[in-house]
Amino acid sequence: MAIDIFDKYASIEDRHRALLGIGGDPFGVKVDRIISATEALIDGRHTILVGTNNYLGLTFQPECVAAAKAALDTDGTGTTGSRIANGTYDRHTSLEAAFARFFNRQKAIVFTTGYQANLATICGLAGPDDFILADADSHASIWDGTRLSPAETVVFRHNDPEHLDRRLTRLEGKGQCKLVIVEGLYSMLGDTAPLAEFVEVKKKHGAWLMVDEAHSFGVYGAHGRGVAEAQGVEEDVDFIVGTFSKSLGASGGFAVANHPKFDLLRLASRPYMFSASPSPATMASVAEALHQIELRPELRTRIWANAEQLHSGLAALGFHLSAPLSPIIAIRMPDEATAVMAWNRLIESGVYVNLALPGGTPNGACLLRCSVSAAHEPAQIATVLGRFAALASELDSRRQAA
Amino acid sequence: MVENIEAEIMALMQRYNPEGKPIGRTTEIGADLNIDSVAAMDLIMEIEDKFDIDIPMNQVGELRTIGDLIDLAAGVLQKT
Numbered sequence: 001m002a003i004d005i006f007d008k009y010a011s012i013e014d015r016h017r018a019l020l021g022i023g024g025d026p027f028g029v030k031v032d033r034i035i036s037a038t039e040a041l042i043d044g045r046h047t048i049l050v051g052t053n054n055y056l057g058l059t060f061q062p063e064c065v066a067a068a069k070a071a072l073d074t075d076g077t078g079t080t081g082s083r084i085a086n087g088t089y090d091r092h093t094s095l096e097a098a099f100a101r102f103f104n105r106q107k108a109i110v111f112t113t114g115y116q117a118n119l120a121t122i123c124g125l126a127g128p129d130d131f132i133l134a135d136a137d138s139h140a141s142i143w144d145g146t147r148l149s150p151a152e153t154v155v156f157r158h159n160d161p162e163h164l165d166r167r168l169t170r171l172e173g174k175g176q177c178k179l180v181i182v183e184g185l186y187s188m189l190g191d192t193a194p195l196a197e198f199v200e201v202k203k204k205h206g207a208w209l210m211v212d213e214a215h216s217f218g219v220y221g222a223h224g225r226g227v228a229e230a231q232g233v234e235e236d237v238d239f240i241v242g243t244f245s246k247s248l249g250a251s252g253g254f255a256v257a258n259h260p261k262f263d264l265l266r267l268a269s270r271p272y273m274f275s276a277s278p279s280p281a282t283m284a285s286v287a288e289a290l291h292q293i294e295l296r297p298e299l300r301t302r303i304w305a306n307a308e309q310l311h312s313g314l315a316a317l318g319f320h321l322s323a324p325l326s327p328i329i330a331i332r333m334p335d336e337a338t339a340v341m342a343w344n345r346l347i348e349s350g351v352y353v354n355l356a357l358p359g360g361t362p363n364g365a366c367l368l369r370c371s372v373s374a375a376h377e378p379a380q381i382a383t384v385l386g387r388f389a390a391l392a393s394e395l396d397s398r399r400q401a402a
Numbered sequence: 403m404v405e406n407i408e409a410e411i412m413a414l415m416q417r418y419n420p421e422g423k424p425i426g427r428t429t430e431i432g433a434d435l436n437i438d439s440v441a442a443m444d445l446i447m448e449i450e451d452k453f454d455i456d457i458p459m460n461q462v463g464e465l466r467t468i469g470d471l472i473d474l475a476a477g478v479l480q481k482t
Binding site: 152154 | 454458
């Protein structure tokens with residue numbers, strides 16, 4: 001008999017089936033109705049969302065919604081193609097100008113997804129004779145960008161500037177340009193990069209530095225420009241990449257730089273050249289969201305207060321947290337079965353968090369990953385903590401019974 | 403060095419083989435040892451540091467067996 005084309009996924013299928021045997025599907029949650037930035041109806045149950053990366057809670061911001069509606073009326077539902085084929089709308093240009101202004105940089109390019117922003121920037125920047133040096137905990141979109149690039153990719157240990165230094169020393173005299181890629185805030189564990197130290201290493205070796213601020217944009221730094229701003233090293237970061245889908249409450253991505261030739265990516269980077277451009281409604285809501293971030297610094301005050309409430313509350317319950325305070329709070333579970341059971345208890349009690357398992361996590365970690373929003377009310381976080389307290393005692397009694 | 407690499411990598415692999423399965427050149431890294439792409443990266447970095455070489459990630463995706471890994475590392479070592 002001919003081999004089924006899906007046979008190669010047998011082990012994935014088995015693992016997923018085992019997961020479903022324990023309860024609901026953590027990777028296929030059906031949202032019956034989204035109610036607000038922090039609440040949804042899931043499986044008929046009123047659920048508090050603590051895993052959406054909706055950091056500033058702008059998805060229902062009236063000004064953003066109104067801007068998107070107006071854009072639908074004036075510019076229609078889509079651009080129906082790439083900018084090299086279908087042209088650049090005023091909105092593309094003005095949104096790029098808004099990002100350049102926000103970051104005090106000369107150049108900005110917008111993309112249709114955050115994933116694509118990394119693909120396009122990485123494979124656009126790193127050519128056949130170059131080297132890419134990527135942090136071991138990088139997001140899948142960074143790895144996929146390195147696969148699209150003809151450059152050789154070398155990995156260094158997570159958040160380890162000294163290891164990067166050794167790597168760059170070993171590559172001395174080889175290839176042409178070296179592009180170092182790190183993230184500002186890492187999405188799984190919620191730890192931040194020591195950018196100042198990475199900057200020292202990149203300067204020592206004359207390398208280029210790209211920082212993905214997908215999770216830190218809007219949250220870190222006095223103006224919300226990310227971890228590079230918070231650590232005072234923006235001038236030495238050559239390229240910053242980010243997403244519309246977290247703090248900006250839409251979907252899409254951006255890259256900013258000061259290099260005068262950055263726009264060449266528009267003629268050289270295939271993910272940019274061959275993707276339909278962002279839709280008018282998306283660009284309109286993002287432009288307004290960017291304005292809201294400038295206008296309302298209290299959003300950052302609020303998300304940090306919420307993060308502190310959840311982080312300290314979970315620590316007090318005895319949970320093992322994977323990083324110091326950040327809006328991403330990942331709880332380490334002892335093993336996959338416990339993690340899946342705990343995730344199910346939470347969703348059944350009306351709390352949605354992310355289940356993160358090896359393959360998608362560093363060091364084989366099994367995580368219940370929470371992310372807080374500026375839109376959470378302290379009372380919601382207190383409710384969430386109450387449900388985590390019930391989970392903690394169940395885990396305790398299981399441990400004692402074992 | 404190249405002669406040692408097979409023995410050294412085999413020794414290293416034991417740490418990625420907590421169940422103590424019998425392993426050899428034909429053992430599949432993903433299917434037999436259940437090493438996912440993230441853990442494979444740790445393994446690669448260990449080999450790189452041990453032999454002071456750079457193994458291009460672009461070629462790691464094509465590795466299936468321990469033998470493939472040994473051949474890749476030996477090839478890189480020979481070139482340096």
